[in-house]
Amino acid sequence: MVALATADRAAPAVAGASLDVEAVSHAFDIDGAVLPVLDDISFRVKPGEFVALLGPSGCGKSTLLRLVAGLEPPRSGSLREDGDSITGPFPSRVVVFQDPTLFPWRKVWDNVALGLEAQGILKHQRHRVDAAIDLVGLLEFRNAYPHQLSGGMAQRVALARALVNDPKILILDEPLGKLDSLTRITMQAEIASLWRRSGFTTLLVTHDVEEAVFLANRVIVLSDRPARIKADIAVDRPYPRHRGDPILAELRRNILGLLGLDATW
Amino acid sequence: MSTYSASKTVALPQSVEEGAAFAGRPLSLPTWFLASGTAVSATAAWIGFGLSCLLWEDLGDWSRTHALAIAAFVIAGGILAATASGQWLGRFGVGLQARAPWLLALGLFLTLWEIATAKFAWLPLPFFPPPQAIIEVYTDDLPKLLDSVFASVKLQLGGYAIGAAAGFLTGVSIGWSRSVGYWVHPVLRFIGPLPATAWLPFAFFTFPSSWSASTFLIALATGFPVTVLTWSGVASVSNAYYDVARTLGAKPSFLVLKVAIPAALPHVFVGLFMGLGSSFAVLVVAEMIGVKAGLGWYLQWAQGWAAYSNMYAALIVMSLLCSGAITLLFRTRDRLLVWQKGVVKW
Numbered sequence: 001m002v003a004l005a006t007a008d009r010a011a012p013a014v015a016g017a018s019l020d021v022e023a024v025s026h027a028f029d030i031d032g033a034v035l036p037v038l039d040d041i042s043f044r045v046k047p048g049e050f051v052a053l054l055g056p057s058g059c060g061k062s063t064l065l066r067l068v069a070g071l072e073p074p075r076s077g078s079l080r081e082d083g084d085s086i087t088g089p090f091p092s093r094v095v096v097f098q099d100p101t102l103f104p105w106r107k108v109w110d111n112v113a114l115g116l117e118a119q120g121i122l123k124h125q126r127h128r129v130d131a132a133i134d135l136v137g138l139l140e141f142r143n144a145y146p147h148q149l150s151g152g153m154a155q156r157v158a159l160a161r162a163l164v165n166d167p168k169i170l171i172l173d174e175p176l177g178k179l180d181s182l183t184r185i186t187m188q189a190e191i192a193s194l195w196r197r198s199g200f201t202t203l204l205v206t207h208d209v210e211e212a213v214f215l216a217n218r219v220i221v222l223s224d225r226p227a228r229i230k231a232d233i234a235v236d237r238p239y240p241r242h243r244g245d246p247i248l249a250e251l252r253r254n255i256l257g258l259l260g261l262d263a264t265w
Numbered sequence: 266m267s268t269y270s271a272s273k274t275v276a277l278p279q280s281v282e283e284g285a286a287f288a289g290r291p292l293s294l295p296t297w298f299l300a301s302g303t304a305v306s307a308t309a310a311w312i313g314f315g316l317s318c319l320l321w322e323d324l325g326d327w328s329r330t331h332a333l334a335i336a337a338f339v340i341a342g343g344i345l346a347a348t349a350s351g352q353w354l355g356r357f358g359v360g361l362q363a364r365a366p367w368l369l370a371l372g373l374f375l376t377l378w379e380i381a382t383a384k385f386a387w388l389p390l391p392f393f394p395p396p397q398a399i400i401e402v403y404t405d406d407l408p409k410l411l412d413s414v415f416a417s418v419k420l421q422l423g424g425y426a427i428g429a430a431a432g433f434l435t436g437v438s439i440g441w442s443r444s445v446g447y448w449v450h451p452v453l454r455f456i457g458p459l460p461a462t463a464w465l466p467f468a469f470f471t472f473p474s475s476w477s478a479s480t481f482l483i484a485l486a487t488g489f490p491v492t493v494l495t496w497s498g499v500a501s502v503s504n505a506y507y508d509v510a511r512t513l514g515a516k517p518s519f520l521v522l523k524v525a526i527p528a529a530l531p532h533v534f535v536g537l538f539m540g541l542g543s544s545f546a547v548l549v550v551a552e553m554i555g556v557k558a559g560l561g562w563y564l565q566w567a568q569g570w571a572a573y574s575n576m577y578a579a580l581i582v583m584s585l586l587c588s589g590a591i592t593l594l595f596r597t598r599d600r601l602l603v604w605q606k607g608v609v610k611w
Contacts, residue, residue: 069512091514101505105527105604115513117523145604165513 016048016201017082017092017168019068024077026063027226036226037063041077043220043229045169050195050202052212055222056259061205064227065173068203069095081169091115094162098174100154102146108157109133109142115165132164133157135194152183156190163194170195172204176211188214189240196239209259213251214241221258231258303365304348310372311341317376318397321384329397329404330383337375344368394574402578409563414582416558420476421548421590424483428544429537432488436495436536440529441521453492461486461547469555479551486547487540491533498532499525531605534598541594545587560586 026038037060045051053061067074070089079086081093094115102111113129116122122129133142136156146154155175162170172191176184192215195202206212212219213235221231233255237247315337318330344361351358375396381387383395403410439446439453461482472478502525510524552561560583567575 071508071511089511089514091512093512095508095512097505097509099505101503101509103506103509103524103527105530105602114510114515118510118513118515118519147604161509161513 015166015168015199018047019045019169019201019203020078020080020083021045021064021068022078022080024064024067024074024079025226026060026067026072026075038067038074039226039228041227041229043232045201045203045218047082048199048201049218050204050216052204052206052216052219053222054206054209054212054219054255054259055227056224057207059222059225060227061207061222062173065095065171065203065205068169069093069171071095091119091165092168093171094165094167094169095171095173096155096158096162096175098177100146100151100158102149102154102157102161104146106146107142108138108144108146108149111146111157112142112160112164114161119165128164132160135163136160136190152179152187155179155187159191159194163198167200169201169203172202172206174205174207177206177208184211185243191215192239192241209252209255210243213248213255214243219251219255221255231255301348301351301362301365303369304344304362307365307368307372308341308345308348310369310376311337311344314372314376314379315341317379317384321380323383323395323397324386325383325390325395325398327383327395327397327401329400333397333400337372341372391571392573394577398574399578399581402575406575406578410579410582413558413560413563413579414586416556416562417548417552417560417583418586420479420552420556420559421483421544424480424548425487425541425544427480428484428487428540429491431484432491432536432540433495433533435488436492436533437499437521437526437529439492440496440499441525453489457489457493461489461543462550465551465554475551475555475557479548479556482547482551483544486543487537490539490543491536494532494536494539495529498529501532502528531602534594534602537594538591541590545590549583 021041021043024038024041025036027034027036029035041064043051053064055061063072066072067079068086070086070093073087081090086093102108103114106114109129110117112132113122113126116125116128130139130142133139136159138153138156138160141149141153141157146157149157155178159175175191176187179187188211191202195215202216204212204215216235219231219233219235220229221233222228223230233251235248235251237245241248315334318334318337323330344365347354347358347361348365351362354361379395382390382393383397435449435453439449464482464485468478468482469475472481506524506528507520510520515524548559549561549564552559553565556562560579563579564576564583567573567579
C-alpha cells in the first residue's frame, strides 16, 4: 500500500499477517437453548493470502469473521494473528460489513477518518484519509453526507474507512452482497487490485461462488450449521484473472457440486 | 371588492422561481393590477382599518386612536409601494406576494375588531379592549412590561439550561451504563411523571428564594422528557455502529462521545422540544403564585386590577416569546442535524 504506507514503514514485501484458527467452536444461547454455529474449525492463512469462506446462508461464516475481528471470544479453540492470541478488536484487523454502516452524521471524509481519530493519530495523519478516499475514487465526494451516496459509493467509502488503517488482515463480510451486479463486478476487480498492490491478508466471506474463485487464492467451503470445513481448495491461477477462464469455470462447477447445487449447472 | 374577485381569475405563482419570473416581467398597468389583486385588496383593507378608527367617535377614552389610524395608513401605503415595486425587490417582493392573503385577512380582522369594540361595543367593553388600548399599553406601560419580559426570560433560561443539561447527562448515563440504569430508572419512573407544578408547595418552603424554587421546578419539568428521550436515543443506537467503531480501535469514551451521543441527537431534540413546552407552563404558574416578577405575574396583576388591555398585551408578548424560543430550538436542530435531511422529513 504505497499510497497509504506511513513514512516510517518502508513498504515490506508482505504487509499481511498470518492467521491461525485452531479448533474453534462457537455457539449461541437462544432462549436457553444452545445453538451450535461453528464446529471444530481449523485453518491457517499465510501472510498476504486471499482466502474466501464459502458456505450456505446462515451457516456461521459471519460469526467466524466476528471471532477473527475479536468482536466476540470463541467458546473453545483459539485464534492467533502472527502468533499472538486475538483477545479483542484491534485496527490491524479491520472489517468491511455487508451494510456500509457509515455514520450518517459524518461526512465522507470524517467517516474515513474514523479509525485514525479513534486511535488518536488523526492530527498528524490527515493525508492518509485523503489518500484512502482517492484510492476508492471518491475524492470529489469527500464532503458529501452518506445519504447522498449510492449503495456502491457507500460501500467504497466503507472500504476506504478500512484501508486507511493499513490493516494487516482485511476482513470482508459479504461486502458486495447488496450491490447490483454491474457495481459488484467493478468492485471485485478493484478489491483484487487493491489487495495485489498492498499485500494485506484478506479473509472474504461470500455465498457467491464466482466471486470466491475470481478473487481468492484459496476457497474454504463450509457445511450447513454448525459449520465444518468441507473442502479447502487452492485456486492456482495468476492475476489479473478473467471471468471466462475455463479453469475457474471448472472450479466453480466443482464447488457448486460440494454445496449440492451442481444439478442446474 | 371587485379587485378581490378579479384576482381569483389569475393563477397564483406555483413556486418561488415562477413568482420571480412573474415579478421580473415588465407588465402593463391593467395586467399588473390583476396580478397584484390580493395585495391591492390588502391595501384597501388596511385603509379601511384606518378609516374605521376615524369615522366614528370612540366609546371609551383612548389616546392612541389617531396614531393607530395613521399607522394603518402607513402600512397600507407600504404594502402598495412594495407591490408596485415588487419586480425590483427580489425575494422580498416574492415573499410579500405570497403573504398578501394574510395581510388582507389581518386588515379585515383589525377593522372588524375596531368596530366591534371601540365603536359599537358589540363585545362587552372592559373585557374586550380595542386595538388602540393594547397599543396604549405597549407605549405607556413599556418599562414594567420589559422588566417582566426580562425576569421571565432570565428565569426560563436558567431553569431550562439546568434541566436540559441534567436530563441529557442522566439520559446518557442510564442509556450507557447498566448499573446507573438499575438505580436511576426506578427513581425516574416514580418521580418523572409527576407534574412539576405538584412540587410547588414543597419547592416554595424548601428553597431559600422563590426564584431558586422556580428554577428548580422549571428544571424538573424540562429534565424529565429530556432524560427519557436521550436515554431511548442512546439505547436505540444500532450495535453495528459500535462494532464498526470497535474494530477501528475505538475506546469506550469514543463510543459514548462520538457514536452514542451523535446517533441519539435526533431523540434528544424531541426531548428538548417537549421539555420546552412543559417548562413554559411551569414558568407561568410559578410566576403567578410565587415569584413577584415576570409575565405570569404581570398577567395576574393585570387581572387583579381589571386591566384587561394589559392582560392581552402581555399574552401577545408571551406568545411571541414562546414561539420564538421554539423557532430558535428548531433552527439549532436543523443546523446540527443537517445530516438527517433526506432521512427524516419534519
